[in-house]
Amino acid sequence: MDVQNPSAPLRAQSRIPGKNHPHRRPHAGVVHDNARHTTRFTVIGNHLAQHPDLSLLAIGLAVHIQSLPSGALVDIKTLAARFPEGPTRIAAALRELETHGYLRRTRERTDSGRIVTRTVSCNQPGHHGTAAEASRPPTRRPAPDKAPPPRKLLPAVPQPAHVSPALLRTATDLLAGLRRHDPRLLLSTTDAEHLAPGVVAWLERDLTPTAVRHALSSDLPPEPLHRPAALLAHRLAAQLPPLPPYRSPETPPPVRHPLRNCDSCDRAFRAPEPGRCRECRELVH
DSSP states (O other), X not given: OOOOOTTSOSSOOOOOTTSSOTTSOSOOSXXXXXXXXXXXXXXXXXXXXXXXXXXXXXXXXXXXXXXXXXXXXXXXXXXXXXXSSOHHHHHHHHHHHHHTTSEEEEEEEOTTSOEEEEEEEOSSTTOOSOHHHHHSOOOOOOOOXXXXXOOOOOOOXXXXXXXXXXXXXXXXXXXXXXXXXXXXXXXXXXXXXXXHHHHHHXXXXXXXXXXXXXXXXXXXXXXXOSOHHHHHHHHHHHTOOOOOOOOOOOOOOOOOOOEEEOTTTOOEEEOSSSSOOXXXXXXXX
């Protein structure tokens, strides 16, 4: 009986290209030696890492930007100082990323008036927000049982003939100080702006701020004031005093020139400029 050779193949070897070929290396491609990351890593999609149209510089720059924390500077000057590529190549790579949706750059004006560029890095073009935000159900606010009633308009107040900034400031200070005389006369900024022209109209009638304050804060009703601004607006309109009587302008006093000594007789006389007195001038003529 024949003895089977244990080293002999069970069947003939195939001639598949790349397999058992005497002139082809069996492992010519890359071999990965990967370790699992648990800290300090960034997830990058293959749509970016293997993008068919982006340059290698643009792909690497996108990976770097996505690994940075929020708020990090990614302007051309900062990136050119970080990498050996110059500003021109970095600017071109940023434009590539912006064209393919991996960057969004907008110019905005700050509260101080400066124009700044806001850069948004997108790890998946066309997606706005995070997956957690997309999966989170929208928060529903309970609808109010009843809409609040609209605020009643304040009564009209007299308008001054001429609005003077100084008088308007005096009127606003007067209204703000009414609460010191009666705590119920606490006014909001909107109420004070509405009532201030009426107070200026009173001040134009030669009334002092003390007289206006007394007219507004005296003889108030004893019950609580639900709308103190409406009460003051009514008083400003209903108790507006008449215009003061017309007074013709006073004749200005005669001009008294300073005393001077005559250049000829040394006599004292009044004149706008130095020179001779009247008698000396007549003797000359």
